[in-house]
Amino acid sequence: MMEQKAITVGVNLNNQPDFNESMEELRNLAAACDVLVVGELTQKASRVNVSHYIGTGKIEELKALLAQHEANIAIFNDELSPSQIRNLESSLQCKVIDRTILILDIFAERARTREAQLQVEIAELQYMLPRLIGLRESLGRQSGGVGTKNKGAGEKKLELDRRRIEEKITALNKELETLVSGRQIQRKQRHKNKIPVVGLVGYTNAGKSSMMNALMETYHPTSHKQVLAKDMLFATLETSVRSIRLPDNKSFLLTDTVGFVRNLPHHLIKAFRSTLEEVAESDLLVHVVDYSNPEYEQLIAVTNQTLKELGADHIPVVYAYNKAELTGSEWPENEQDIVYVSARQKIGIDELVARIRDRIFDDYIQCELLIPFEQGRLISYFNENAHIMSTSYEENGTKLSLECKRADYEKYKHDVILL
Incomplete structure (x- = not known):
């Protein structure tokens, strides 16, 4: 596969204080997708250009940068609209991707569990739905590589029409709900166990x-x-x-x-x-x-x-x-x-x-209990679930000085002698 070289592009809207860090992060995201960033183009503006994200003069600058560095991808620091992707690809004649697709790619690459994979695939499909036309042209220009490297987001997906993608999202969401409800049951159990x-x-x-x-x-x-x-x-x-x-x-x-x-x-x-x-x-x-x-x-x-x-x-x-x-x-x-x-x-x-x-642990109390010998099970329970500070043996039972959950104290206080 052709080496992926990119120019990163960002618009600094109204002098954002963290703009430089945001651009550096974009380079790191690209690196995480094995894309080599060979140049950067930025523009200060009060709003982004509706049709091309950057102004006409900057488009020419970007073309020159792409040619100079023999780069084949332009990576934009914000999420682009479907029409911006189409217009930019038409003007630049190279693959155009945005920050969102980079992050989606990294997530797709790293997802290991079925739940994470489902979540990523749903996000990819929702991102692609309004962008089918622009992305299809992009795939024709250069298959494989960032933005298309996952089986879940390749050409096959884009040949589906919108209705089938929507059906796919619904089916994936159903599968995800089943997994999620399993975890909610676990959470409820934890809550019950306090x-x-x-x-x-x-x-x-x-x-x-x-x-x-x-x-x-x-x-x-x-x-x-x-x-x-x-x-x-x-x-x-x-x-x-x-x-x-x-x-x-x-x-x-x-x-x-x-x-x-x-x-x-x-x-x-x-x-x-x-x-x-x-x-x-x-x-x-x-x-x-x-x-x-x-x-x-x-x-x-x-x-x-x-x-x-x-x-x-x-x-x-x-x-x-x-x-x-x-x-x-x-x-x-x-x-x-x-x-x-x-x-x-x-x-x-x-x-x-x-x-x-x-x-x-603000619901713990310190107390002294005398546990009758016939309630011996409570001694092993408190040894397991409380902090025993001292133990002594009396005529009618075992005396414990301990710190335990208030709930345990309330539950067992009728079975022991409170001191």
């Missing part, structure tokens, strides 16, 4: 999966339930749930979800809503931040905005400023809601868990 849920959230590549692995290795060193942690965009697309049991027998569930990104395509937010709902059901969010990134404050803002869109902005948050060892400066002091950590070096993990524990 196990607190802590959700890891953050920008893509902030280190959420590394954080989950660090917690697993700290509290369950013999467990082999590691999750994939790689230094790349969108390494995690499926939700992983792990149970973390602390030395004092308190336990919580930790969920790791897909990372957020600037301008995450709305097709994807819609398709991944069921996965992202895990976030909205959490009792506490741990917002993992790549503290070594000079733009980390903007990335926090993007994540917070996405949480708002998901209706999860009311959940209490602890910030884990990860990769603190890469900043080259002195290790900062922890603040009330901010813990500085290194998931890779496992520094700051205990402090982070202490914050988590303070927030989610």
